[in-house]
Amino acid sequence: MITYTREIHEIEDGVVITGVRDFNTDHIFDCGQCFRWEKTASGSYRGIASGKTAEIWEEGGTVTIKGCGIREYKEFWHDYLDMGTDYGEIKKIISKDDRVMEQACEYGSGIRLLRQDPWEALISFIISQNSNIPRIKRCIKWLCDMYGEKTESGELPAFPAFEVLSGLSEEDLEGGRFGYRDKYIIRASAEIAADGGKALYGMRECDAKTAEKYLRSLHGVGPKVANCVLLFGLQKYGSFPLDVWMKRIMSRLYGFKENDLKGMSAYAAEHYGMYSGFAQQYLFYYARDNLSG
């Protein structure tokens, strides 16, 4: 429930939203959930989502988005940036009786879970496995520059369509330096393209268990990648992706054994429930910046 006043104004080639809480572009775009937003010299973030290029910054509760009109904001960016969700309330709920979470929520206080496209999330997190964020970004940039649809000058290339990626060979992906993951990209793309993306996009309308089962059936998708796609691409907020940083924080600050993934998942389900995905993102961001490897 949002009880404070928020107003939207149209400006030259953009919109300004005032009265926004819990919104910090460094937290949102640098917390590891997305890979196509880059910080500019002025401190804003420029990126692209679902084929729409924009530049975003925030100051004192005022969010500015350049590159979209008020109509596009209402139809797309409002949803993408999850502006309808009260993060203050979520932080309060998950931090109750949890000092670690309270600290993590404070550290990443302006995080918002972007409502990303499931296809882009799927390929992005297949690429992400056993890699690091700078390299993941570089790989994805190469893929988009090489095979993404180009629109006008000044716009960024779109994320490549599954119809395009499914027709590629391993040699076509060689320059991207994906390592062993090129095979996964090609096979997963073929699976998605086989029914025109119907199964994948249809997962938006079904329960999380069904979607997870479907994602796990794709070659190169294990429990971690599946949970990332569920959370970031399909908005299944009860998901709790466990990567090395999550294992680290759960073992060091919550007392679990390093490899007790079942215990960690069960703990999240019991304590964070439908908010597990938010909890995970606060913990992940906190762990990456405050825990040593």
Next chain:
DNA sequence: TGCCAGGTGATCG
């Protein structure tokens, strides 16, 4: 330089 990174599939007991 050597260890590590938003892991997964294959194999083996």
Next chain:
DNA sequence: CGATCACATGGC
């Protein structure tokens, strides 16, 4: 089932 290993590459 669970444990172990190979996998490609570059950031640090």
